[in-house]
Amino acid sequence: MVDSKVAKPFTIDIPNERLDLLKQKLNLATFPDTILTNANDWSHGPPLPVMRHLVEYWRNGFDWKAAEARLNLLPQYIIPIDIDGFDPLNVHYLHVNKGAKNAIPLLMVHGWPGSFFEFTKIFGPLTNGDGDEPTFEIVVPSLIEYVVQGGDWGMIIAHIMANTYYPEHVKAVHTNNSDKCDPPSFFENPVFWLQNQLRRPYTAAERAGIDRTQKFMSEGYGYNLMHKHRPQTVGYSIMDSPIGLLGWIVDKLQDWTDKYTFMHAFWYFVRFDGLIY
Structure with missing residues (x-):
């Protein structure tokens, strides 16, 4: 307390x-x-x-x-x-x-x-x-x-x-x-993937959201990995400059x-x- x-x-x-x-x-x-x-x-x-x-x-x-x-x-x-x-x-x-x-x-x-x-x-x-x-x-x-x-x-x-x-x-x-929640993968969970495929196709808004998430993970996630694995490396420069x-x-x-x-x-x-x- x-x-x-x-x-x-x-x-x-x-x-x-x-x-x-x-x-x-x-x-x-x-x-x-x-x-x-x-x-x-x-x-x-x-x-x-x-x-x-x-x-x-x-x-x-x-x-x-x-x-x-x-x-x-x-x-x-x-x-x-x-x-x-x-x-x-x-x-x-x-x-x-x-x-x-x-x-x-x-x-x-x-x-x-x-x-x-x-x-x-x-x-x-x-x-x-x-x-x-x-x-x-x-x-x-x-x-x-x-x-x-x-x-x-x-x-x-x-x-x-x-x-x-x-x-x-x-x-x-x-x-x-x-x-982050990725769409079901055939290799990780084939049953869930098949159920998702048979349910209905993604709407335009859902597809846009998936594309935006994938773009972030491929192009905008580098800062996160740096913070996790090499925080001191970037820390010296942003602390001094x-x-x-x-x-x-x-x-x-x-x-x-x-x-x-x-x-x-x-x-x-x-x-x-x-x-x-």
């Missing part, structure tokens, strides 16, 4: 020397030569014109102190969690509680490359119930220190809590993705979101160990 008395309020306060170092690294940025200059061609990753534009904005347009002030309007806390065989892990989280009677506890867990910030737009509707609608008390932990990135952490953690550790306390689970981290994350924001505003990408570069990239 966690003693609630050890939770401490937290304020983001990035030292100016860290900001100066970031500015220096951005000013010294070296971009690769490339023949792929079409800003709409993401087939090999973030196009050079997009990266140049984002770096220029980061260097001369993005106001971290304004972003920091906005983030600090949120009720943030740090709490140490004891883990068997390891030192206590300091976990950062948001706790949004309007004091409503009979508010339902709601745990919101982000994935990679997300952060607690992505949930803030819906805090108002979830915590301002008028009596006819449910009201929630919200907790959003920050999942920053990834060891293995598989599937997506938010979905995995939610299912483990509901099915394994706390089924008696979890009333419902909602996720925005699920484990703000542009390396920018390219690594923006590639997924482009691929996984609808009409994403890339200037919001900088909200994801918050680290609570004194870094902002």
Whole structure:
């Protein structure tokens, strides 16, 4: 059990020397030569014109102190969690509680490359119930220190809590993705494959979904394998290079979101160990 008395309020306060170092690294940025200059061609990753534009904005347009002030309007806390065989892990989280009677506890867990910030737009509707609608008390932990990135952490953690550790306390689970489910294979399960073939042909929407999944597994899954098997290899470059981290994350924001505003990408570069990239 966690003693609630050890939770401490937290304020983001990035030292100016860290900001100066970031500015220096951005000013010294070296971009690769490339023949792929079409800003709409993401087939090999973030196009050079997009990266140049984002770096220029980061260097001369993005106001971290304004972003920091906005983030600090949120009720943030740090709490140490004891883990068997390891030192206590300091976990950062948001706790949004309007004091409503009979508010339902709601745990919101982000994935990679997300952060607690992505949930803030819906805090108002979830915590301002008028009596006819449910009201929630919200907790959003920050999942920053990834060891293995598989599937997506938010979905995995939610299912483990509901099915394994706390089924008696979890009333419902909602996720925005699920484990990949391939069509039945003749070689792996011939009976199921035959039943599926005889049932009916795939609809256009089902076929499009299968094709999209297969395309992702063949062209968009490399990051996952790198995170699983060689996390330190990529970790050195994205820890030292703000542009390396920018390219690594923006590639997924482009691929996984609808009409994403890339200037919001900088909200994801918050680290609570004194870094902002």
